[in-house]
Amino acid sequence: MKPDPVNLSRLLPLDYKQLQALDVVVQEQNFERAARRLNLTQSAISQRIKLLEQSVAQPLLIRTSPPVPTELGQQLLGHYRQVSQLERELLPSLLLDAPRQPLKVSIAVNADSLATWFLPALAPLLTQYPIELNLLIEDETRTLERLRQGEAFAAVSTQPRALPGCHASPLGRMEYLLVCSPAFNHQYFGEGLTLESLHQAPGVAFDQRDDMHISYMSEYYALHAGSYPCHTVRSSEAFIALACAGAAYCLIPRLQIERELAAGTLMALPAPPLYRDLYWHRWVLERGIHWQISQAILQHGAACLLPFADAER
Incomplete structure (x- = not known):
């Protein structure tokens, strides 16, 4: 059962030394390191957090490794920061x-x-x-x-x-285009942007949770994650490098590739833009x-x- 919401106005004034202890433990992800940083004993750090929890009548820290703030703990940390x-x-x-x-x-x-x-x-x-x-x-x-x-x-x-x-x-709105190099287009999309070609052509996504690329391919081409080859690269600049090298096609902001489009290094595929x-x-x-x-x-x-x-x- 979710704890009842706490009326923080009834708790004021908050003890900022106790809040500081909670903040440092979360930052350091460890009670011992937090104690060293604040020049306190580990038991003193624990006591401050316990007193803060008693004052709000709810737990503020899940004592796992590393410690994780509860929902109320996050609210108090946001206020303190x-x-x-x-x-x-x-x-x-x-x-x-x-x-x-x-x-x-x-x-x-x-x-x-x-x-x-x-x-x-x-x-x-x-x-x-x-x-x-x-x-x-x-x-x-x-x-x-x-x-x-x-x-x-x-x-x-x-x-x-x-x-x-x-x-x-x-x-404002960021406009994204589906692009690739002319050589990549000739190799994979010579017959057009078809389901068969998209099952063969490697794309690139920011990470496994990149819902932009996944939702785009699902909405416009009924392709589901894992059914087509896709590199994972956590860098927008690397997207362009891969596309320019002819190694992948990608969704990329138009703002980021204006020079490449003008020079013909990259070309926009006949696909709807994304906003x-x-x-x-x-x-x-x-x-x-x-x-x-x-x-x-x-x-x-x-x-x-x-x-x-x-x-x-």
Whole structure:
């Protein structure tokens, strides 16, 4: 039976030393390493987490190896990490003589955005401010989990609905084309894009959970995962390298292959394009550099990606 929801407002003020202990155990994936990091004994770490669990009357940590936070534990960690991030950004303005330390900013982003429009959006801010960027690479359907767990302050996702405590804004549409090299096309698709040829031609997917490639082939060609050859490569750039080398066909963002299409190194196959709607999710409590990052991402995304209404014209 699922535990009853806890009214967190009744628990305030939260004990942030206890929350810190929970956070470090989850980060270090071990009680002993967490104790060393906080210069405490292992029993002291355990006691702090037990007291926190007693205060919410629910378990917050599944004591496996490695330890895993429960659903409520993830919510508390998300809250603690947001507050910690805001404090790190606020501290220099409170202590004028404090050394200017790089601000750690974690963002969950999909590989295709990272390989095309995403980094140019951040480049001006990275040269202007002391930002230490931590990019968590996930499929665009799974990036929100990093935001939900408090590991990232923002995420690029295909999900339009915001998580509790977050905002979601539309970025635009990414257009994908099914492409290959002219030599690959001649070898496998000389008679057209048929079921017989697709059963022989090797494709390429990001990983075994790449639902984009799998769902595309299933929807348009009634091909199911495992019924056709498919490389697994966790790199958008490697997709292009394989396709240019004549080793595979692939779904790839048009933004990423404009030069190859213009040069004739790659060609678009006679297949329907695929569109993915992207949204920018971030904490409600954003200020300073975090706010500037969001504005830069939203503005650059709007300039590079297709507007939702115009994508299929």
